[in-house]
Amino acid sequence: MELTRPSELKALLERHGLQLSRRFGQHFLVDRNHLEKIVAAAALTHDDTVLEIGPGAGVLTRELAARAGAVVSIELDRNLPPVLAEVMAEFSNWRLIEADALKYDWSTLGATKVVANIPYNITSPLLVRMLEQRPPFASITLLVQKEVADRAKAAPDSDAYGSLSVFMQFYAAVHVPALVPRGAFFPPPKVDSAILHLVPHAQPPVDVPSPEAFFAVSRAAFGQRRKVLLGALSHGMDRPRDQILAALEATGVDPQRRAETLHLEEIAALARALASPTAS
Incomplete structure (x- = not known):
């Protein structure tokens, strides 16, 4: 056949x-x-x-x-x-x-x-x-x-x-x-x-607090991809702009960048920074 x-x-x-x-x-x-x-x-x-x-x-x-x-x-x-x-x-x-x-x-x-x-x-x-x-x-x-x-x-x-x-x-x-x-x-x-x-992957390729924390950042960033990261993350994660700005500065990510420029490691770094007790 x-x-x-x-x-x-x-x-x-x-x-x-x-x-x-x-x-x-x-x-x-x-x-x-x-x-x-x-x-x-x-x-x-x-x-x-x-x-x-x-x-x-x-x-x-x-x-x-x-x-x-x-x-x-x-x-x-x-x-x-x-x-x-x-x-x-x-x-x-x-x-x-x-x-x-x-x-x-x-x-x-x-x-x-x-x-x-x-x-x-x-x-x-x-x-x-x-x-x-x-x-x-x-x-x-x-x-x-x-x-x-x-x-x-x-x-x-x-x-x-x-x-x-x-x-x-x-x-x-x-x-x-x-x-x-x-x-x-x-x-x-x-x-x-x-x-x-x-x-x-047997384990995530980047260091993350959890997959949920990683994808919370990713969804927020790409949810309004025409916005710069400071605005997209503030709105998408319902977090104060000063917290988002502090996380961006701590990770060395320019607040004026857009989601489509982010590498996985940068998303993971933002997830770690925003999960830190000092970010709340």
């Missing part, structure tokens, strides 16, 4: 009387070259249990099951289990959970890695859950919109840098092994995609 041939994939869906659902953001990868790049980035071994979210018709699922020790797929679309049962019939190391991946308790699965062509309409909440998972996954390899990958890897002072960049880089080392053109999918989406490979 070669599901990277659009004709074969289409015939499979037609046998089951299925049409693709816009509601679930279904776009199946049908380019073997890019399929193999995803699997290569994940570096699977027989010791891995893989969590896949949104298996669709099983194009990627078959490749995962051929390489990993076990694969657990979570699918919300109730029309797809019969398709997956046919496609995955030869793999005894695969199982399907029919559920909403955003609500399911992943910690019960024993998964070591995540590899998925995720529904693009739930990218943000999935990323948050994946990166906040404890204990962390060994790696997370996803197909995402190119814009998301650009923002995830962006450096300070670049157009793409923002709160998502800070969040992703706080929780993981970010790599983008390859871009995937829209023509590699069936049906083609309206945007190009990218392979996003994340290796979660």
Whole structure:
């Protein structure tokens, strides 16, 4: 079965009387070259249990099951289990959970890695859950919109840098092994995609009082990114301007800078300064 041939994939869906659902953001990868790049980035071994979210018709699922020790797929679309049962019939190391991946308790699965062509309409909440998972996954390899990958890897002072960049880089080392053109999918989406490979940090990469304190500063700074830091932090954190000014001066951060210039270490330094008893 070669599901990277659009004709074969289409015939499979037609046998089951299925049409693709816009509601679930279904776009199946049908380019073997890019399929193999995803699997290569994940570096699977027989010791891995893989969590896949949104298996669709099983194009990627078959490749995962051929390489990993076990694969657990979570699918919300109730029309797809019969398709997956046919496609995955030869793999005894695969199982399907029919559920909403955003609500399911992943910690019960024993998964070591995540590899998925995720529904693009739930990218943000999935990323948050994946990166906040404890204990962390060994790696997370996803197909995402190119814009998301650009923002995830962006450096300070670049157009793409923002709160998502800070969040992703706080929780993981970010790599983008390859871009995937829209023509590699069936049906083609309206945007190009990218392979996003994340290796979660065992510990935060910067010294913070807590992740909550770090992200309180980040949210306030980027919440009003047109404002300079003194105004954005005062308003966003509901703290007196003199406290914010003192923290900025103590950390050597110019109050007239804007959020998109801040490095993770500077956000962490501000979080430490504002968490100090002398800052209250």
